[in-house]
Amino acid sequence: MPSLSTPLASRALEEVLAARQSPSWVPALRALVGDQAVRDDPAALWVYSRDRSPFAVFNVRRLRIPASLPSAVVSPTSVEELQQVVRFAREHGIAVLPFGAGSGVLGAAMPVSGELILDLKALNHIVAFEPIDGLVTVQAGLNGAQLEAWLDERGWTTGHHPQSLHMSTVGGWVACRGAGQSSSRYGKIEDMVQGCTVVLPDSRLLEVRPVSRRSVGPSLKDLFVGSEGTLGVLATVTLRVWPKPQAKLPLVLALDDLDAGFSTLRQIMQAELRPAVVRLYDAHETAHRVGGREPFDRKPIMAILEYAGSASLAALERDLSWQIARSHGAVTAADTPYLEWLKTRYLSGSVQYQVRDWYADTIEVTGRWSTLPNMHREFVAAARAAHPQIDFGAHWSHAYPEGACEYMTMCLPPMPEDEAIPLLFGLADQIQDIALRNGGAISHHHGIGILRGYKLLDELGLGVEILQAIKDHLDPQGLFAPGKLGMPDRGGQR
Amino acid sequence: MNDTLVINTSALKHCACCPAPCRSAIPAAVSPGNEAVIPSALAMVSLAVVGGALPPTPATRSLLENTAAASYCVAVCPYGHDIVGLVRQVIDRYFGVNG
Ligand SMILES: Cc1cc2nc3c(=O)[nH]c(=O)nc-3n(C[C@H](O)[C@H](O)[C@H](O)COP(=O)(O)OP(=O)(O)OC[C@H]3O[C@@H](n4cnc5c(N)ncnc54)[C@H](O)[C@@H]3O)c2cc1C
Ligand code: SF4
Numbered sequence: 001m002p003s004l005s006t007p008l009a010s011r012a013l014e015e016v017l018a019a020r021q022s023p024s025w026v027p028a029l030r031a032l033v034g035d036q037a038v039r040d041d042p043a044a045l046w047v048y049s050r051d052r053s054p055f056a057v058f059n060v061r062r063l064r065i066p067a068s069l070p071s072a073v074v075s076p077t078s079v080e081e082l083q084q085v086v087r088f089a090r091e092h093g094i095a096v097l098p099f100g101a102g103s104g105v106l107g108a109a110m111p112v113s114g115e116l117i118l119d120l121k122a123l124n125h126i127v128a129f130e131p132i133d134g135l136v137t138v139q140a141g142l143n144g145a146q147l148e149a150w151l152d153e154r155g156w157t158t159g160h161h162p163q164s165l166h167m168s169t170v171g172g173w174v175a176c177r178g179a180g181q182s183s184s185r186y187g188k189i190e191d192m193v194q195g196c197t198v199v200l201p202d203s204r205l206l207e208v209r210p211v212s213r214r215s216v217g218p219s220l221k222d223l224f225v226g227s228e229g230t231l232g233v234l235a236t237v238t239l240r241v242w243p244k245p246q247a248k249l250p251l252v253l254a255l256d257d258l259d260a261g262f263s264t265l266r267q268i269m270q271a272e273l274r275p276a277v278v279r280l281y282d283a284h285e286t287a288h289r290v291g292g293r294e295p296f297d298r299k300p301i302m303a304i305l306e307y308a309g310s311a312s313l314a315a316l317e318r319d320l321s322w323q324i325a326r327s328h329g330a331v332t333a334a335d336t337p338y339l340e341w342l343k344t345r346y347l348s349g350s351v352q353y354q355v356r357d358w359y360a361d362t363i364e365v366t367g368r369w370s371t372l373p374n375m376h377r378e379f380v381a382a383a384r385a386a387h388p389q390i391d392f393g394a395h396w397s398h399a400y401p402e403g404a405c406e407y408m409t410m411c412l413p414p415m416p417e418d419e420a421i422p423l424l425f426g427l428a429d430q431i432q433d434i435a436l437r438n439g440g441a442i443s444h445h446h447g448i449g450i451l452r453g454y455k456l457l458d459e460l461g462l463g464v465e466i467l468q469a470i471k472d473h474l475d476p477q478g479l480f481a482p483g484k485l486g487m488p489d490r491g492g493q494r
Numbered sequence: 495m496n497d498t499l500v501i502n503t504s505a506l507k508h509c510a511c512c513p514a515p516c517r518s519a520i521p522a523a524v525s526p527g528n529e530a531v532i533p534s535a536l537a538m539v540s541l542a543v544v545g546g547a548l549p550p551t552p553a554t555r556s557l558l559e560n561t562a563a564a565s566y567c568v569a570v571c572p573y574g575h576d577i578v579g580l581v582r583q584v585i586d587r588y589f590g591v592n593g
Contacts, residue, residue: 050538146518166518
């Protein structure tokens with residue numbers, strides 16, 4: 001288990017480079033896929049030593065390697081070439097790590113023991129678009145926003161719009177079991193994936209054909225949705241797509257308190273209404289966005305909703321939602337906060353803190369409606385106890401009939417790193433425990449990576465043994481993404 | 495080599511810490527599969543050169559000179575950073591004409 005004070009063995013870049021030796025197999029790999037496709041110069045390896053986890057950012061800004069340099073980087077340009085590389089790695093006993101755009105925030109794409117990085121972004125083609133079936137098949141390294149732009153030109157959308165849309169790949173969405181900002185209407189990525197092809201650790205290509213429903217045993221597709229590179233490499237993905245909505249209608253609400261907000265969202269979701277955007281902000285985040293503005297000066301909780309689809313259906317859903325909200329004392333506000341949110345919806349809120357040497361981190365958990373209010377109270381108490389100057393805020397932006405995801409941001413002011421990191425990791429640890437105690441899940445869409453791996457047993461119980469058995473069968477040498485998703489690293493440590 | 499050039503390290507740090515929402519502006523056919531071409535990566539390498547952690551070798555120089563992809567990001571950077579210009583300064587300052 002990563003310790004809370006030093007989750008990973010980070011070291012100065014200079015020190016790591018001084019001790020580095022280029023692996024003997026690099027020339028053979030170059031001979032296999034061509035010189036251009038393989039990189040092992042120190043500057044390139046430095047680039048691939050991080051993902052976007054705050055832990056990585058804290059290290060990179062001090063010119064430290066968060067965990068390990070990769071041994072080399074290879075960029076296959078076709079699925080066949082990817083298979084050749086995987087075969088090569090297996091024959092030489094080389095650990096590999098699939099890499100999309102490195103936008104993960106839990107260390108999943110970060111090498112921990114000198115892995116060979118498989119950068120998949122050259123696999124970026126659209127393979128098939130079948131509008132009659134509402135399906136698009138793409139290579140896994142395609143950039144998310146480029147896929148959306150391509151579909152948009154043709155009048156379609158995936159409905160998957162994570163904040164990281166422009167900075168992530170389709171394969172990364174699937175591998176992390178992610179969620180977009182319109183998940184309350186279109187579902188999470190697991191609801192959208194209809195089929196996939198996967199290069200297995202033995203280099204064979206598994207195909208899960210895109211069929212809307214089947215009754216042929218447990219869903220194999222779901223084995224790979226969320227597998228974080230541990231069971232193979234997603235080569236292509238088939239996603240459900242939708243005609244672009246004719247209308248998008250906002251509804252901005254001001255509420256007296258969070259309980260009114262929870263009741264409103266719950267009843268909207270349970271009334272079979274399907275808002276495309278659901279965002280409920282606590283008083284801290286509301287003040288940050290609209291502090292002092294009318295009517296939030298008297299009702300300090302904001303909810304932003306958006307209804308999409310045919311104009312008449314969207315209007316009806318908005319009206320029905322408003323009736324529910326009104327019964328909980330809500331009033332409507334101007335659309336300005338919605339329009340402001342639209343402008344920044346795909347930008348990171350943390351950079352402004354990280355660059356000033358603050359320590360900003362986020363955590364997102366799932367809870368049920370019956371326990372969300374208590375869970376939140378416990379989270380706030382834990383945050384307040386962690387540090388008097390912590391900047392802690394929460395919002396609920398993925399809502400379902402049964403519950404919702406609480407997304408928390410926690411920022412500590414500049415202080416010695418050996419104080420800040422244990423504080424942040426200790427708080428994240430407590431938040432996960434609180435979520436579990438309240439019947440929730442430790443992660444809603446960021447996945448597990450390295451940093452939540454030690455909690456997987458608490459989350460899955462006996463399920464961990466099943467996952468490990470599947471892993472051992474598919475990847476007996478433990479070469480794929482070692483140390484991720486609660487699996488042992490190359491040294492056998494979990 | 496221009497010893498007097500003052501490098502804007504705070505802009506480089508901002509760009510290195512930024513998760514690169516600009517990357518979708520890079521056409522899919524330009525240097526695909528190479529993370530080192532995006533602005534944030536060029537900034538990360540530049541910072542390491544400026545900080546003395548990465549030696550100014552020809553391989554590092556050639557990585558920094560590969561700005562074709564990043565040039566698509568300059569117009570869309572929401573923070574107004576001209577990463578190509580910043581990297582050019584790092585090359586001038588630390589690698590010199592023949593470095
Ligand atoms: C500012 C910001 C906002 C974010 N917002 C959201 C959000 O709204 N919703 C959300 O879900 N996430 C969000 N994330 C997290 C991150 O963007 C997602 O997890 C994303 O899906 C990762 O995609 P990627 O291509 O960058 O994958 P990477 O970070 O490169 O990889 C992540 C994991 O997936 C594996 N992987 C990648 N591609 C493949 C493949 N083809 N086959 C097998 N394994 C693969 C890697 O090995 C690694 O384990 C955010 C991150 C940032 C920095
Ligand atoms: S150029 Fe701008 S958007 Fe792109 S990584 Fe740098 S700071 Fe971020």
